[in-house]
Amino acid sequence: MFCAIHRWLISRALDDGRRAQPAPTRRHVQRCAECRRFADALDRVHRRLASEHPVMTETAAPELARRIDRALPAHLPSAPSGVGRLQWLQAAAAALLLVAVFIAALSLPEPAPTPAAEFAQASPNDRPTLNRLSASGDLLLAVSRRAESPMHQEIQHLQKHAADTGRFIVDCLDLRLTP
Amino acid sequence: MTIPAPPITDCLTDEALALAAQAGNRAAFTQLVERYSSRLYCFLRQKVRNNQDAEDLVQETFMRAFQKIRLYDSRWRFSTWLYTVAARLAVSHYRKHRERPVPAPVVETPPDPQDVLHRQEEAAQVWTLARDLNPDYFQLLWLRYQEEMPIKDIAHVVQRTRLQVRVQLHRARGALARKLVDGYPEAIPAESAGTRQTVSCG
Numbered sequence: 403m404f405c406a407i408h409r410w411l412i413s414r415a416l417d418d419g420r421r422a423q424p425a426p427t428r429r430h431v432q433r434c435a436e437c438r439r440f441a442d443a444l445d446r447v448h449r450r451l452a453s454e455h456p457v458m459t460e461t462a463a464p465e466l467a468r469r470i471d472r473a474l475p476a477h478l479p480s481a482p483s484g485v486g487r488l489q490w491l492q493a494a495a496a497a498l499l500l501v502a503v504f505i506a507a508l509s510l511p512e513p514a515p516t517p518a519a520e521f522a523q524a525s526p527n528d529r530p531t532l533n534r535l536s537a538s539g540d541l542l543l544a545v546s547r548r549a550e551s552p553m554h555q556e557i558q559h560l561q562k563h564a565a566d567t568g569r570f571i572v573d574c575l576d577l578r579l580t581p
Numbered sequence: 582m583t584i585p586a587p588p589i590t591d592c593l594t595d596e597a598l599a600l601a602a603q604a605g606n607r608a609a610f611t612q613l614v615e616r617y618s619s620r621l622y623c624f625l626r627q628k629v630r631n632n633q634d635a636e637d638l639v640q641e642t643f644m645r646a647f648q649k650i651r652l653y654d655s656r657w658r659f660s661t662w663l664y665t666v667a668a669r670l671a672v673s674h675y676r677k678h679r680e681r682p683v684p685a686p687v688v689e690t691p692p693d694p695q696d697v698l699h700r701q702e703e704a705a706q707v708w709t710l711a712r713d714l715n716p717d718y719f720q721l722l723w724l725r726y727q728e729e730m731p732i733k734d735i736a737h738v739v740q741r742t743r744l745q746v747r748v749q750l751h752r753a754r755g756a757l758a759r760k761l762v763d764g765y766p767e768a769i770p771a772e773s774a775g776t777r778q779t780v781s782c783g
């Protein structure tokens with residue numbers, strides 16, 4: 403009974419590239435000669451399937467591709483009118499937005515240095531005032547962070563559209579491919 | 582004398598070619614036809630058991646892919662999308678021709694000794710043996726090993742659950758091991774199965 407389960411797990415592990423056999427199965431295989439033979443046989447089949455290539459003699463393979471290609475229409479179905487241009491406009495707008503985001507990110511002011519040194523030198527009488535000022539400084543910092551967040555949201559939004567950007571690049575490539 | 586540079590389409594991935602084809606690039610689609618014709622033929626040939634039908638199905642698959650290229654979603658591998666189209670066409674072909682009479686067998690002439698030797702050499706090849714398995718097993722082995730598809734993609738192509746795919750791959754490898762390895766111990770040992778189990782390959 404256990405052998406049948408372990409043999410299933412041995413076979414299953416061959417299809418999970420990253421995951422090897424579970425530890426109990428490895429231990430079982432060390433002890434059980436029959437399962438070791440099973441694992442060796444299966445591993446041999448697995449490696450041969452992965453490394454050998456089939457010979458298909460009954461078809462004129464190179465001719466097949468040419469025949470199929472000749473039978474297909476000369477032009478691929480075009481996009482509905484206006485869509486192609488719209489995609490280009492969207493892509494251009496996205497590129498402009500990206501540039502704008504980077505320029506805005508570069509022109510953000512550097513955060514002011516913390517007045518830690520001055521704070522340490524202050525007299526005990528000045529400390530409550532300084533604490534209040536520090537608290538309002540923290541508040542200002544939080545507000546400024548919140549002010550930055552739309553930009554962060556925008557960057558995240560752009561990341562979500564990475565696939566569209568990829569398509570845009572391929573579209574550009576396509577222009578160079580067209581004979 | 583200078584050697585001409587290969588066309589730029591040779592260097593692109595299938596997915597990049599498919600995206601170029603979506604944008605209307607015909608040369609990119611031709612490249613996909615060249616890359617996949619023989620592979621699809623091998624995949625479909627086992628299912629239809631007839632050379633001409635297999636070639637027709639390959640052509641139909643490309644025709645369908647050509648018309649629907651805009652529906653290709655680049656989150657999937659192109660091979661998964663194309664094989665899914667092919668597998669569905671094969672299923673409807675099978676349903677349509679289920680009742681078709683099987684052609685009478687050709688009367689065989691005595692084999693040429695050279696030919697016999699060649700076939701013996703060929704029989705040692707694992708894929709030649711795989712062709713004698715159940716066509717469903719062959720297709721799964723093909724997608725798994727020749728197309729290097731993950732289980733998830735295979736399940737999508739053949740419209741089965743991942744577990745069903747895993748179980749069938751397990752059986753298919755067992756059936757092959759039985760042909761290839763002397764004294765291969767069965768996946769289900771005789772003592773635990775009650776009677777010795779064999780996997781149907783027909």
Ligand SMILES: [Zn+2]
Binds near residue numbers: 405
């Ligand atoms: Zn065992």
